[in-house]
Amino acid sequence: MTTATHPLRTADIVDETAQLLLDHYVFPEAATQLGALLRRRLADGAYDVQEPAELARLVTTDLQSLNGDPHLRLKHHDGPVPADKGAATLTMMRAKMDASLGGAPRTELLDGNVALLELSPALFPLDWCAETLTAALTLVAPAEALIVDLRANSGGDPDTVAFVCGHLLDERTHLNTMYWRDGDRLEQSWSPAHVPGRRFGGSKPLYVLTSASTFSAAEELSYDLQQLGRAVIVGETTRGGAHPCDGWTVHPHLEATIPMGKAVNPVSGTNWEGTGVRPDVPCDAADALDRAHALARARITPSHEPPAL
Structure with missing residues (x-):
């Protein structure tokens, strides 16, 4: 449940996610379109929810609506997300490795x-x-x-x-x-x-x-x-x-994962993205x-x- 300790400041989360897209997404034109979409959906009240998990689901659906990039997400974590860039993913991976x-x-x-x-x-x-x-x-x-x-x-x-x-x-x-x-x-x-x-x-x-x-x-x-x-x-x-990504903490339980690159195979000249x-x-x-x-x-x-x- 959302608590007073970690209030869901939806406008701030959406604005920060949109700015991360503009700054880092490997496809700048798509970043501009998606950033505008998130802000438009915010203004329309589409993200008027109380729980981080539900906000993550709604925003992720919109992030993936343009080109279906499965690495492009607002990811919900049950436990608190470390503030350092990429730390949430590494923390989860370490636990999985040990097991x-x-x-x-x-x-x-x-x-x-x-x-x-x-x-x-x-x-x-x-x-x-x-x-x-x-x-x-x-x-x-x-x-x-x-x-x-x-x-x-x-x-x-x-x-x-x-x-x-x-x-x-x-x-x-x-x-x-x-x-x-x-x-x-x-x-x-x-x-x-x-x-x-x-x-x-x-x-x-x-x-x-x-x-x-x-x-x-x-x-x-x-x-x-x-x-x-x-x-x-x-x-x-x-x-x-096929797009490697990094993660940014935008709320104690939410991580925006943004692809910053794309793979190009030397044999095929392309990659497996989407296919x-x-x-x-x-x-x-x-x-x-x-x-x-x-x-x-x-x-x-x-x-x-x-x-x-």
Whole structure:
């Protein structure tokens, strides 16, 4: 419930969110249109509500009404939001990491010498999770085929995407280019030339599982590997968010998340924004593991099959 401690000063929240759009949104023309829309809706009384969660829902609907950008949100938090820019997201991510073995909660050797590596619920900042990911990726490296499960992954750090790709490729490779509105600049992302631990490498069969919930940096990992011809994507079309964002606290329980850049893949010349990553082998997410396992076993040479009993 809203309390006197944290009154809902709706006009101030909407005005600040509109100004953040003008200052930071990667598409300035859209920012101008959306800022005007928010202020018009405020004047019309559309945001005359009492609860932060309801205001967040209404404003987010309007923010996403122009171009459907799923990273563009007024996000409600049950607990108080830290005042520092981006701190709310990092606080939540840290709690998730501590509860998920560093973002690699499942490694398993399936029948036929096919390894399964689940990366969820996020691709955490690399300085948090490099040790865990190195251990998990080294553990699965000897397998004849690998399935990377991103069905429950909601995104994270592009540097972690590059780190994981480094274990799944044989050499340093251009993965993605980011356009940033700040400074009107381009920033390339490459897989590392050297990785700690053992590489799975760039030649053995690789499958990536996706769902309609796979989002953001997890989509980048899927898309980068797909565009390079390195992995077969199995499952559902992903959510379609290719614009990296940051967050600003506009109320003790509300965070405005504003995309400041956009991804440009060096192979396709575009990205997965709005379309999602389309699987090479479409199927229900619940069936994706069985489907990928069958495909992997079919590609492994018979000499590696266990002898019949």
